[in-house]
Amino acid sequence: MALPALRPGMAIEVVGLGKQYRIGGIIDRNKTLRDSIGSLTRSKLGALRARQPREARARRPDNTFWALRDVSFGVERGEVLGVIGRNGAGKSTLLKVLTRIMPPDEGHARIRGRIGSLLEVGTGFHGELTGRENIYLNGAILGMHRYEIDRKYDEIVEFAGVARFIDTPVKRYSSGMYLRLAFSVAAHLEPEILLVDEVLAVGDAEFQKKCLGKMGDVAGEGRTVLFVSHNMDAVRQLCQSALWLESGSIQALGPVEDVIKAYLADTTLNRTADIFPVMDRHYGIGIADLRLTMDASPVSGALDLRVELDVHADAALPRIGIGFGLMTDTGARVVHLDERLTGFMFDMQPGSNHFLLECSALDRLLAAGDYVVSVWLAMPNIGNLVEIDRAATIHIPGVDFYGSGHYVDVHKHGPLLFPLQIRRVEPAHSVE
Amino acid sequence: MSAPRTEIAPGEQITLIKPLRGWVSLGLNEVWHYRELLFYFIWRDIKVRYKQTLLGAAWAILQPVFTMIVFSIFFGQLAKIPSDGIPYPIFSYAGLLPWTFFATGLTNGANSIVRDANLVKRVYFPRLITPISAVVGGLPDFFLAFLVLVGMMIYYGLFPTAASLLLLPLCLLLALSTSMGVGLWLSALNAEYRDVRYVVPFLTQFWMYATPVVYPSSLLDEPWRTLYGLNPMVSVVEGFRWSLLGQGETVPLMFGLSAVASLILLLSGAFFFRRMERRFADVV
Numbered sequence: 001m002a003l004p005a006l007r008p009g010m011a012i013e014v015v016g017l018g019k020q021y022r023i024g025g026i027i028d029r030n031k032t033l034r035d036s037i038g039s040l041t042r043s044k045l046g047a048l049r050a051r052q053p054r055e056a057r058a059r060r061p062d063n064t065f066w067a068l069r070d071v072s073f074g075v076e077r078g079e080v081l082g083v084i085g086r087n088g089a090g091k092s093t094l095l096k097v098l099t100r101i102m103p104p105d106e107g108h109a110r111i112r113g114r115i116g117s118l119l120e121v122g123t124g125f126h127g128e129l130t131g132r133e134n135i136y137l138n139g140a141i142l143g144m145h146r147y148e149i150d151r152k153y154d155e156i157v158e159f160a161g162v163a164r165f166i167d168t169p170v171k172r173y174s175s176g177m178y179l180r181l182a183f184s185v186a187a188h189l190e191p192e193i194l195l196v197d198e199v200l201a202v203g204d205a206e207f208q209k210k211c212l213g214k215m216g217d218v219a220g221e222g223r224t225v226l227f228v229s230h231n232m233d234a235v236r237q238l239c240q241s242a243l244w245l246e247s248g249s250i251q252a253l254g255p256v257e258d259v260i261k262a263y264l265a266d267t268t269l270n271r272t273a274d275i276f277p278v279m280d281r282h283y284g285i286g287i288a289d290l291r292l293t294m295d296a297s298p299v300s301g302a303l304d305l306r307v308e309l310d311v312h313a314d315a316a317l318p319r320i321g322i323g324f325g326l327m328t329d330t331g332a333r334v335v336h337l338d339e340r341l342t343g344f345m346f347d348m349q350p351g352s353n354h355f356l357l358e359c360s361a362l363d364r365l366l367a368a369g370d371y372v373v374s375v376w377l378a379m380p381n382i383g384n385l386v387e388i389d390r391a392a393t394i395h396i397p398g399v400d401f402y403g404s405g406h407y408v409d410v411h412k413h414g415p416l417l418f419p420l421q422i423r424r425v426e427p428a429h430s431v432e
Numbered sequence: 433m434s435a436p437r438t439e440i441a442p443g444e445q446i447t448l449i450k451p452l453r454g455w456v457s458l459g460l461n462e463v464w465h466y467r468e469l470l471f472y473f474i475w476r477d478i479k480v481r482y483k484q485t486l487l488g489a490a491w492a493i494l495q496p497v498f499t500m501i502v503f504s505i506f507f508g509q510l511a512k513i514p515s516d517g518i519p520y521p522i523f524s525y526a527g528l529l530p531w532t533f534f535a536t537g538l539t540n541g542a543n544s545i546v547r548d549a550n551l552v553k554r555v556y557f558p559r560l561i562t563p564i565s566a567v568v569g570g571l572p573d574f575f576l577a578f579l580v581l582v583g584m585m586i587y588y589g590l591f592p593t594a595a596s597l598l599l600l601p602l603c604l605l606l607a608l609s610t611s612m613g614v615g616l617w618l619s620a621l622n623a624e625y626r627d628v629r630y631v632v633p634f635l636t637q638f639w640m641y642a643t644p645v646v647y648p649s650s651l652l653d654e655p656w657r658t659l660y661g662l663n664p665m666v667s668v669v670e671g672f673r674w675s676l677l678g679q680g681e682t683v684p685l686m687f688g689l690s691a692v693a694s695l696i697l698l699l700s701g702a703f704f705f706r707r708m709e710r711r712f713a714d715v716v
Contacts, residue, residue, distance in 0.1 A: 006446055021714065100449060100556035102713040108450040115447075123554045126476060128483040133476075140472040141555055169483075 006110045011193055011224040012075040012098070018106030019068040019093050019248075067093040068104070068248045077112075078222040082229065082239035082256060084263055086389055090248040091228045095195050098226070113192025113224075116142060122182030127171030131162055131181055134170055138185045152188045160184035187214050197228040230389060232260050232331020257330075264329050264372050264390060277312055280377075280385040284314030285348060290375060292392045294362075302361035305394060309355040309375060313348040321345045323384070324357055325374040329393065334371065334415045339378055365417055368398035369410030452710050458702050463558045473565035477540075478572055492573035493580055496532050500525040507646045516648045518677055522584045526676055527645040527669045529581055530603065533574040534611045534665060535636040537567035541615020542632050545623045549716040559709040560702070563619045567612045574604075585676065596675045603671035606694055610664040613697030620701075620708035623716045644669055661686030664694040 006013055068090045075081050083091050097104045099117055124141040125134050135156055139149040149156075157163050160181040162173070170178055216238060229235050235242060235256060242259035244252040251266075252259045279286030289310040297304050309322065321339020328334060339345050346353070357375070371394050376387035398407030401417045408417055463470070482488040500521055507513045508520030515523035544566035545552060545559070552559065585591065622628035643665040649657055660666050661683070667690035 096713065097449065100447070101552075101554065103452045103710045104449060105451050108448060111447045111449065113445070124551050126480060128480045129476065133479065137472050137476055140469045141551065141557065143466075143557070146468055 006112055007074075009076055010074050011077045011079070011112050012073075012109065012226070014074070014098075014107070014109040015072050016107030017068055017071040017094075017097060017104050017109055018066055019090075019097055019102070020064050020105045021067050022064050066248050068097065069106075071107070071245075071248070071250055073243055073250065073253055075224055075226065077224055079241065080225040080227060080239045082227050082235035082242035082259075083245065084229065084232070084235060084242055084260065085245035085251070089245040091245055092197060093248075094245065095197055095226070095228060099195060111193060114143065114189075115193045115195060116186070116189040116191030117195035117197070122179065125170060125178070125182055128169055130169055131157075131160075131166040131173070134181070135185055138182065139189075142186065142189050144189060156181075156184045156188050159187065183214075191223075193224045193226070195226045195228075232264070232327070233333065236260060236331065260331055261329070264327075264331055265393065266390070278386045278388060279312070283317065283379070283385055285317055285320065285377060286312055286386050287375070287377065287388060288312040288352065290388055290391055292373065292394070294394055297360065300361065303363040303396070305357075305359040305362050305373075307357035307373070307375060307391075309357060311348060311353040311355065311377065313350055313353065315350050317348040317379075319345045319380060320348050320385075321378040321380060322355060322357070323374075323376045323378055324359075325376075325389075327372050327374070328410050328415055329370040329372060330411070331372075332415070334366070339380065345380070362394075363396050363399055366396045367408040367410040367413055367415050367417060368396055369415075370395055371410075371415075454707070455703055456706050458560070458706060459558055463560050463564070466558050466561055469557055470561050470565050470568075473561060474569045477565065477569040489573075489576060492576040496525065496528045496577050497580060499532075500528055503528070503646055513647050514651070516650055516673070518590065518673070519588055522581075522588050522590065522677065523648075523673065524646060525581055525584060526673045527643075529574070529577055530607045530668045530672050531640060531643065531645050531665065532577065533570050533604075534607045534668070535640070536573065537570045537608070537611035538614050538618070538636060539632055540566040540570065541612065542618035542622055542628055544615070545619045545712060545716060546626075546629075552712050552716055559712060560616075560705065563615050563705070564612065566619075567608065567615050570611075581676070590677045592676050592678055596678060599671050599675040603668050603675065606664055606671070606690060607668045609698045610668070610694045613694060613699075613701040616698075616701030616705040620705040623708065623712050639663075639665065658683055658686045658689065661689035662693050664690040664697070666690065 071090075071094065073081075083094065085091050095117065096102050098109060098111065099115055122138075124138050126137065129137065135153065136146070136149055140146070157166055160177070160183075162177050162181050165173065165177065170181070173181070225238070227235065227238055239256045241254060242252075242256045242263075243250060244259050244263045246266075252262050276290070277286045277288040287309065289308075291308040293306045293308075294303055295306070296302065307324075311320070313320075322344050323336075323338045323342075325336045326334040337344075346355070373391045373394060374387065374389045375391050376384050376389070378384045396410075398409070399417065400406065401408050402420075482491065485491065487494065503524040504521045508515065508524065513520075541563045544562045548562050551557075552562070618628050618632065642663055644651075649660055649666055649670055652660055667687045671687070
């Protein structure tokens with residue numbers, strides 16, 4: 001089958017791409033032969049018994065699902081394309097297919113030039129090897145030739161700021177030094193196309209900021225970038241266009257503002273499809289249900305937000321954090337309250353656990369406009385387990401906060417009802 | 433030729449990503465393209481192997497030497513197993529030397545994909561490089577241990593002829609190819625079925641007793657002795673003894689049988705590996 005050539009000026013062309021997972025293959029990381037023989041016997045038995053109950057026969061196709069289906073798009077050279085979508089929408093799968101970590105099951109993609117990705121930061125580092133040795137090893141793993149590494153070696157060491165320890169095994173490095181060195185190698189790869197997955201990016205906020213900075217550099221140099229992120233501000237800042245993936249298919253593709261707006265307006269509780277429960281299979285915990293209500297308080301008349309959260313745990317799990325976030329309908333962060341900040345951590349009982357999240361008198365705090373609510377479960381030192389990152393949109397009505405006859409609008413004035421007072425004072429008062 | 437003008441820089445390549453189904457080519461040209469990575473993997477394995485060990489590379493010698501001593505006492509002295517007229521210590525060591533290379537290569541090869549799971553899940557490179565480097569990485573240990581054999585040959589006054597020495601590289605190649613073939617099969621299976629981890633120690637143990645390491649193959653009568661060559665390691669071990677010590681005898685037909693068996697193992701292993709590798713990132 002002859003495929004049409006990659007059009008000039010295009011860096012990536014994706015046509016009808018699909019990737020199928022076997023669910024068993026994902027969950028059972030330590031599958032043994034016995035399980036396979038067992039399932040083989042079961043399916044044989046099923047074939048023998050022709051009058052198998054319907055559900056048993058229907059289960060076979062259920063064992064696979066399409067993580068990506070019928071995805072087609074093109075990226076021009078020098079374009080920075082943002083890829084957004086909720087967890088499990090297929091963003092990471094798309095990157096894995098494009099980086100050739102796994103082959104697609106349908107369609108094809110053509111890529112011009114070398115692909116690099118910052119999700120590989122530190123991959124292949126070996127603790128027993130020195131910084132110098134790891135630079136060469138890691139460079140080779142990322143596809144650099146020895147002469148390229150030779151040429152950039154000094155730059156890499158300088159950027160990482162580890163010159164003094166370059167002949168020390170990296171297992172003695174602090175985690176900061178280790179990350180800096182790893183990032184420095186990846187950053188000097190200089191691929192024609194850069195794939196960045198913010199979700200998988202390692203490191204603390206400062207390190208991620210550095211990654212974003214480097215990405216900005218790369219984009220400025222006219223290189224092609226695919227940027228996967230949950231951070232709408234970053235996407236808006238770096239990308240001209242965006243791709244919104246939903247359950248493995250393209251929901252929208254176009255100018256970044258339009259796509260983000262459509263994405264944020266499409267919240268969990270607005271949709272008809274029931275996504276619950278959202279489970280973390282590894283820890284056996286998840287959000288079984290989520291209900292939001294906004295009511296005027298009977299006492300003050302102010303608007304109170306109540307979130308009823310049902311958490312399901314397969315077994316008892318201590319210290320699970322509950323996080324709450326709010327952003328504007330254009331994706332600007334208003335609050336992001338994680339369990340480390342708030343200390344809202346609970347020991348989960350096996351089965352159902354009910355929680356009530358309350359925010360009172362929101363309309364006395366926030367400017368008029370639409371806000372998007374996120375709720376997540378986290379484990380200290382592990383990270384977020386499950387996330388409903390756009391649970392619902394809440395509307396805050398206008399308040400004439402300053403008594404000027406004008407409403408405070410989130411898009412014009414910012415999200416806060418800020419207690420600013422300005423009054424004239426007499427010189428005598430202030431000197432005193 | 434009026435191809436449309438494109439702005440492709442010279443040497444800039446276009447990668448086509450498409451579904452892989454059924455049996456695919458070995459992709460050896462791509463392995464060649466990544467040969468530097470192959471070298472770095474081997475280098476890493478050697479470098480890391482003896483870091484933070486007290487005796488370092490001496491282990492490469494100590495293991496076969498101590499095994500040889502134990503074998504000499506139990507099989508040579510106590511059980512009085514015949515050794516084709518050569519002193520038992522050098523008889524067993526000449527067998528242990530290629531055997532250790534084979535068994536280590538097989539074990540490392542079988543574990544290679546699982547050990548580098550982090551890489552396999554996050555970076556693209558020709559996957560064949562992983563088991564190949566794991567097996568080939570055993571060569572330096574082999575050469576170190578070989579020095580001991582040279583010392584023993586001088587001590588016992590057993591010298592090879594120039595002509596018989598020519599067989600030695602072929603034997604090593606045969607051991608390498610067999611080890612690689614089995615390693616490829618097992619590493620691909622290991623990615624999906626961790627049973628392999630438990631099978632490997634048994635496999636190497638049984639295989640050793642099915643190979644004339646502690647006894648000579650001359651204990652068998654023809655045609656069984658020639659058929660014995662279906663186990664390629666028989667020819668490797670016997671070939672080592674013949675070419676280095678000038679003792680024992682080689683049967684050309686046995687050798688041919690071994691070469692064919694080894695080649696089948698290697699090719700089937702490589703194609704099987706290529707067929708399985710597309711799922712590695714999912715299952716490993």
